[in-house]
Amino acid sequence: MTAKERLIREIEQTPENLIEELLDFLLFAKNRRNQQANESNSANQLTIKSREQQQKSKPIWEIFEEANQDLPEEVIAKLPTDGAAQVDHYLYGKPKQ
Template identity: 35%
Template structure:
């Protein structure tokens, strides 16, 4: 018998007042776990960005200057030779 099956069996045998407390406790644990997961993801992202910053500081300025100014907009062009995007990224006013 799995833990969930044992828990369900116990819940079927307890009074409703205790079942309500169990439900509140389960919801609390679920929320606590979700919060910890989000905090861990945020921590992982910050660690990754810190590592990127350290690595980028090791690259000489001359190398950064060799990168095309439109690299992010035309990454597929530079990697795979697809058609280059010449459109402006500025939005035009409809007025």
């Protein structure tokens, strides 16, 4: 005998007020499972979209190159050449080392 058949037999012998509670629980459990499945599908879709975006996105150095193309030579000449070594100086005003 399957679980469904056993459940039906038990329901036939159960008082109406308990059947209402069982129905509420069954609907709740089904709804929760559907939500979990939907959340899982949504997470999978976001992961797929994220991978697609990563594949389409450019490396950071190409983005910097494109941004710097429009800078005039005078501005580029004024930029510090030791920015990476002296990052604390340029960001926080600490003395150069």
